[in-house]
Structure formats: C-alpha cells, structure tokens
Amino acid sequence: MSEKKSLIRLKEIYKSFADNEVLKGASLELSEGEIVAIIGGNGAGKSTLMKIIMGIYPLDRGDIYIENEKIHMSSPSVALEKGIYLVPQEPRLFPNMTVEENVVIGFNQNKAALGEKLRELIKQLGWNISLSRKAATLSIAEQQLVEILRGLLRQAKILILDEPTSTLTFNEIKSFFKLMKDLQAKGIGMFYITHRLTEVFEIATSVVILRDGEITVSGPVSDFTKEILIKGLMPDNAENVKEGIENNQVDHEKDPVLKVDSLSGYGFNDVSFSIYEGEILGLAGVVGSGRTELAEAIFGMGEITGGDVFLNGKSIKGYKTKEIINLGLNYVPEDRHLNGIFDMADVRLNITSAILSRISKVFINSKKEKEITQKYIDDFRIKVTGQDQSLKSLSGGNQQKVVIGRILSSNPKVIILDEPTRGIDAGARGDVYKIIYQLKKLGLAILLISSDFEEIYELSDHAEVMYHGSNTVELSKEDITMDTLTQAAFGA
Amino acid sequence: MTIIKRIFKKREITALAFLIVLFLGVGLRNPDFINMQSVSTVLKGSVIYILLAVGMTFVLLTGGIDVSVGATLGISAAISATMIRDGSSVVLSILVALAIGIIIGLINGIGVAIVKVPAIIMTLGILGITRGTMIVYTNGRWVENLPDFFKKASQASFGGLNHYFVLAVITVALVQLYFSKAKTGRFFAAIGDNVEGAVLVGIPVKKMMIIAYVVSGFCAAIAGVIFASQVGFVTSNTGFDIEMVAIAACVLGGVSLSGGIGSVIGSSIGAIIMTAINSALIFLKVPSFWNKSIQGLLLILIVVSDVLIHKYFQEKARKQRLSAKSSFVGGDE
Numbered sequence: 149m150s151e152k153k154s155l156i157r158l159k160e161i162y163k164s165f166a167d168n169e170v171l172k173g174a175s176l177e178l179s180e181g182e183i184v185a186i187i188g189g190n191g192a193g194k195s196t197l198m199k200i201i202m203g204i205y206p207l208d209r210g211d212i213y214i215e216n217e218k219i220h221m222s223s224p225s226v227a228l229e230k231g232i233y234l235v236p237q238e239p240r241l242f243p244n245m246t247v248e249e250n251v252v253i254g255f256n257q258n259k260a261a262l263g264e265k266l267r268e269l270i271k272q273l274g275w276n277i278s279l280s281r282k283a284a285t286l287s288i289a290e291q292q293l294v295e296i297l298r299g300l301l302r303q304a305k306i307l308i309l310d311e312p313t314s315t316l317t318f319n320e321i322k323s324f325f326k327l328m329k330d331l332q333a334k335g336i337g338m339f340y341i342t343h344r345l346t347e348v349f350e351i352a353t354s355v356v357i358l359r360d361g362e363i364t365v366s367g368p369v370s371d372f373t374k375e376i377l378i379k380g381l382m383p384d385n386a387e388n389v390k391e392g393i394e395n396n397q398v399d400h401e402k403d404p405v406l407k408v409d410s411l412s413g414y415g416f417n418d419v420s421f422s423i424y425e426g427e428i429l430g431l432a433g434v435v436g437s438g439r440t441e442l443a444e445a446i447f448g449m450g451e452i453t454g455g456d457v458f459l460n461g462k463s464i465k466g467y468k469t470k471e472i473i474n475l476g477l478n479y480v481p482e483d484r485h486l487n488g489i490f491d492m493a494d495v496r497l498n499i500t501s502a503i504l505s506r507i508s509k510v511f512i513n514s515k516k517e518k519e520i521t522q523k524y525i526d527d528f529r530i531k532v533t534g535q536d537q538s539l540k541s542l543s544g545g546n547q548q549k550v551v552i553g554r555i556l557s558s559n560p561k562v563i564i565l566d567e568p569t570r571g572i573d574a575g576a577r578g579d580v581y582k583i584i585y586q587l588k589k590l591g592l593a594i595l596l597i598s599s600d601f602e603e604i605y606e607l608s609d610h611a612e613v614m615y616h617g618s619n620t621v622e623l624s625k626e627d628i629t630m631d632t633l634t635q636a637a638f639g640a
Numbered sequence: 641m642t643i644i645k646r647i648f649k650k651r652e653i654t655a656l657a658f659l660i661v662l663f664l665g666v667g668l669r670n671p672d673f674i675n676m677q678s679v680s681t682v683l684k685g686s687v688i689y690i691l692l693a694v695g696m697t698f699v700l701l702t703g704g705i706d707v708s709v710g711a712t713l714g715i716s717a718a719i720s721a722t723m724i725r726d727g728s729s730v731v732l733s734i735l736v737a738l739a740i741g742i743i744i745g746l747i748n749g750i751g752v753a754i755v756k757v758p759a760i761i762m763t764l765g766i767l768g769i770t771r772g773t774m775i776v777y778t779n780g781r782w783v784e785n786l787p788d789f790f791k792k793a794s795q796a797s798f799g800g801l802n803h804y805f806v807l808a809v810i811t812v813a814l815v816q817l818y819f820s821k822a823k824t825g826r827f828f829a830a831i832g833d834n835v836e837g838a839v840l841v842g843i844p845v846k847k848m849m850i851i852a853y854v855v856s857g858f859c860a861a862i863a864g865v866i867f868a869s870q871v872g873f874v875t876s877n878t879g880f881d882i883e884m885v886a887i888a889a890c891v892l893g894g895v896s897l898s899g900g901i902g903s904v905i906g907s908s909i910g911a912i913i914m915t916a917i918n919s920a921l922i923f924l925k926v927p928s929f930w931n932k933s934i935q936g937l938l939l940i941l942i943v944v945s946d947v948l949i950h951k952y953f954q955e956k957a958r959k960q961r962l963s964a965k966s967s968f969v970g971g972d973e
Binding site: 202223224225228229234235240243244249253254255256259284285298414415441487617 | 823826827828834837840843844958959
C-alpha cells in the first residue's frame, strides 16, 4: 500500500503548568486508518497532550498540522470542526438530559434526522441502550457508550479514546473493538490511550510510550513484545525507592490492624481482606469497580448493608467518621479538590486543620501549629515559599503531600490512600511513593487504592483486585505482575 | 398530543395544579376570588413577573442568578416614563429603555462569564449601582403625569385578555419553542448541567452565559416599560425586592437553582402563582405588610423542599445504579 494520508501531526509540543513542565517536546503523527496506542503511567502527560489536541489547553510551544495544514488550535470548537473528537476517560455528560439530547447537542443538523441516524448507528453496533433515559441514571459504562456514540455521530476523522475500555465489560469491549476495526477500515485515525498492554497488541497499529512528557519509544506494534513495553514503562529508579525496604518483612503473626469481613454496601459486595502493621495492601480495580464506595463505607461516610469492619480487633461498623479518625483510621480521598483541601487557605491551616482541637484549648496554640507544619514540610520536602503560601498555588504533587501531612498529624494507625498520584507529574510521584514507604517503615497499615497497576505493582506487599464490586482475586507479593493485575481487574 | 405531553413535563403540571388549588381554596373562603374580574386582574398583574421570570430562567439554567432585575426594571421604567412625559416618541423611549436593559445585562454577563465574579456578587453590585443611578436620575422624585394614551394602553384587551398578557404569553411560547427546538436552545441548560461537558462538545460557554444575562436585562427593561404604563407613575421604590418574586416564581415552576433544569412555561406559571398569592392575601383580608414575609417564607419553603426531593431521588438513583453493578455477575449484559 502506498503512503497513507497524514491526518494530524504534532511537532515538539511543550506545555507547562506554573513551573511544572508536563510536556517536553512531544512529537506524534497519526495517519488515515491508524490506531496509535499511547501508554504511560500517571502524570506522564498523556491526558495533557490529548487536551492540547482537542483545544482545551493552549500549547506553550510547538505546532499542530492537520492534513499538512498548520492549525491554531484555540478552542474545542476548532478541533470539533476539524473532525477531532475526544472521548474522555470519565464521561462528561449532561446528567439532566436524555441520552438522545446528550448525543445530538451541538449539531447543526435537523434533530429528527439526527435521531434517525443515531438509532441506525446503535442498531449497527448492536448496543442495547435506551435513548430516552436521563444520563444521571446511567452506569459509568453506559455513559462511556454515550460518549463514544457522540464521537461516531459527529463522523470524526480523528478519534481520541482515553481508556475507553476501562469501564466496559468483556463483551462490550469485544463489540467495541469490532467497531474500532470498522472505523479503521473507513480511514478514521485513532489515538488510543490505555493501561492494558494486551489491548495494544490486539487493536493498535503502532505504539508510543510517553514518559515524563517525552516520547521515549515509538514504532509499529509488530516491532514490540509485551516485555519490551513493560520495560519501557518501568521507572528507572524503581529499585532505589524500594531499597532498605525489602528486608522489612511484614509480621503476620500479630493481629491485623484493619480487618474487613465480607463487607457489603452500595457498589460493593462481600469484600474481605486484612492489613497488618507496616503493610501496604494494594487494592487494584478499574474506575467504577466499587473501590471508592468501599473506602467511604469503611471510613463511615457510606452505608454498610452487611459484614463488618474491625480496627485493632474492635468493630467500627456504624461509627461516625470523627470517631473512626479518633480510633486511628484516616482516609485521603481520590479527588483532593472536592474532598481534601482548603484551596484558599495557607499550607499551615491545611496541615493542622484536622488537629486544631487537639493542640488548642480556647485559642489556637500557634507555636505548636508552626512546629508541626514545619516538620511535615521538611519530612516530605514540600516545595513552598513559606507556611503561609496558599494551597491553591502549589503543584498537584505538593498539594497531595500537604493532604497526607494533615492526615498524619492525627497519628493514624491505618491510612487509606485513594489514587494518591492521580494527576501528579512523574517527579512528584516518586516523592509520594517515598512518603508511602516512610509510612510503611513507621509501622502504619496502608490501603492503597489505585487503577494505575504499575503503582500497585511497585508499592504493594500484597494485592487484592476488585471487579464489579467484589475482591475476586488475591495476589501475594510474588504473584503481582501487570498481567495478573489487568486480567483480574477486567474479569478476563 | 405527544408534543403537549412533552412540553408539560411533571413539574409544570404540579405548578398548574397548585395554582388551581390556590384559587379554589381561597375561593372557598371568599367566592369573589374566582370570578372573571379577579382572575383577569391576576393575569394582568402577572405580566411583569412573567417577563422577569423568563429572563431569570435563562440565567438560572446556566447555573447563575441575577438579583439586579428589580433595579433594571426600576431604571428603565423611570427613564422611559420621563421621556414619554416630556414628549419624546414612545418608540424611541422604549428603545432607550431596552438599550439600558441590554447594557446592564452585558455588564453582568461579562463580569460573571469573563471576569468570573460570582453571579450573586456581580449582580448584587450592579443592583446597587443601578438603583443609585435611578435615584440620581429622578432626584428621588416620582415620575408622574404620564400621558393618558400611554396609561390606557394597559387597559386594552383582546378577546377579554389584556394586551400585555397576550404579549407575555407570546413571548413565553416563542422562548419555549427556542429552548426545545433551536440548536442553541439547549446550550443554556447544558452549561448549568455540566460546564466541562459543555466545553467538550464545543458550546461557546462564555458567549452563552453573557447572552443569558443580556436576555435577563432585556426582559427586565420590557417589564419596566409595562410597569410604567400599568401603574401610571414611577416611584423611586419601583422594582424594589421584585427579584425575590421572580426567583421564587422560577423555582416554584421547577427551575433548579443549581442550573440545568427548568422551562419558561414552568416559571411563568410560577409567576402567575406569585401574583395570585398577593391578591389572595387581599381577598383573605391579610394586611398587606405581611406580603413580603410570606413571599420570602414561600421562597425558602419551595427551595428547601426542592432540595430535599432532589437529594432523595438522586440518592435513590445512585443506590440503584451501584447495587445493580455489585450484584452483577459474568461478562455480559
């Protein structure tokens, strides 16, 4: 076959947020009928790169060519007009609109004709989805389908798929791949972001590894094996972080610090596990597998419908969150902006807010407050200009360190970390890992929830995999590999 | 039939039912309340509230709020009335009033959408400025002695229905048509529903938000001119606290204060209800100085019950969704 037409070409894209350089000269090309798989860990810059293509973020330096014409990608409407559509990892639907309204919004054409086309499309795909349901009632997987329908109905020439299969069931994935192949045959080019290496070989034509904002490896899929890709993904300093930890064996003779006994609630069912002093238990699972609901239920924020939770041998079921914190369990939620931090307040207030009543009588003991704050700034190497810097002005990684610092100031025995490195750049991620190891050394029991399987692989002493609300697979340290994790997490 | 069904979704029906119950209930105490005369007075009196509610619906749908409408109404009433009294042409006076409404809306919209001042603060500030400007303009005096033809225009009726009410009904119908049929009609609700999602499907979020405030200012200006014509004079208190009635009307008609849900038909019925309550209080011989308290209480009652109902259904949907998933076994659906 002759040279294929280039759909989009990115030349040396640079992008920084504040002083944090996320993309450092990434270049990428997509031609007709190509599926380029983009892989890389949390914070490697995948999402940023895709958002630049979509016109959501402006780029600092670099050029974008669409069909060899230089384009100034100033807003999403420019990208949409050029036939680019981003299917985001977490669906961004309008919850109060019906499925049909969600799909057809923003089109210029007649709505009735569009509805007809949409029904035709759904029939073609063999999907079973009711168009008159409100988006708020859809499961995450169904919402994902709606997002994909949006892109298809727009007849996009360039589709960006950000981990589309992370929430789909096995059969849905199969029909989705078939659909991707159909689209490929029609000449549509796709960027395909994924964490599942098996998928790369199943569907992609070429593969790109993004690490620390740079493309380190790229080429046709046939040039690679899974082993090469895994090697390319692994951080160079993985060994360094673990040094001095290896001989720090977990003592399973003692009683577990946290014991979850066939716990059920909304979103999870019959989950059991135990964590011991100085142990990191990795809880792997894709978005929507019930991990967060489980964590919230343990922490007294969600309802428990069955089973029991024991903290140091004492049942904490039905306790209030405040009592649970006092008993020594604390939780760092996934979305720190939504649940974790006081944006406008300074670093000091953020760190000490959880213990103000403990260090004060009537007035706040500000000397002690300063001491504690300085301790965590030093311990965690939090980059600040001073204790009074507002949290908002810190980078994501440093914000996360502050949140962890605050949690630690309450002297917990058990700490639940929900996606601790999400949206954090690679450098800060290493720091957060080191902090997690420090905590382990201090004898804390840590429940590490993550959908980044490299993270689970790197940190965990022991792993449980959640799939559809149950922890179906348990892995000892030796058995934790990317393969076993992905297979279990996707129910394959 | 299906179109009618679609237009009148549940919330509009319940608001309408509430209106009928209100009339019947008050009518039991005082039968004079349900005669033609009183009904037509209510409809006539509701015109201003309907117009304000229509504009407010645009803003509320995007997730914002506009508390400056009362002042906009006041200043456009004062200016148009002064011009007409002093012999300017009616058309020119109305155009000037509308231009003022549009400018105020534009300032609000730019402040909220581009400068990103919280909507309540931005419009509250503009409320103060506008009200102050109006008092300076009128020297704190009433605008009186309006020409008869201008006052009489408010008496004109068409098949028993007041002209202004007919105008309001046509406006509501057109706006409803726009919301349900036009390409950009759903954009306002989309922004209030999920801003990030709106950006992603290429909705010009800032532009639509500015338009919403402009429409609100525009509607308030029309309401101001109609006020001057209906009442026949403009006091320096004109439009005072009227934003509360407009917001209550919208919420009563099913417009969500967090954005994304609502229709102008609902908020217009809400506006008629608010007018009917005012006049019911007269028929029930409740002293009129209770009006404001009752309106405020009603606003809070509606909002609280709305939030509670909303939360209950949301929680129920979430639990359903989650338990459906955790009991789910196997790989296909």
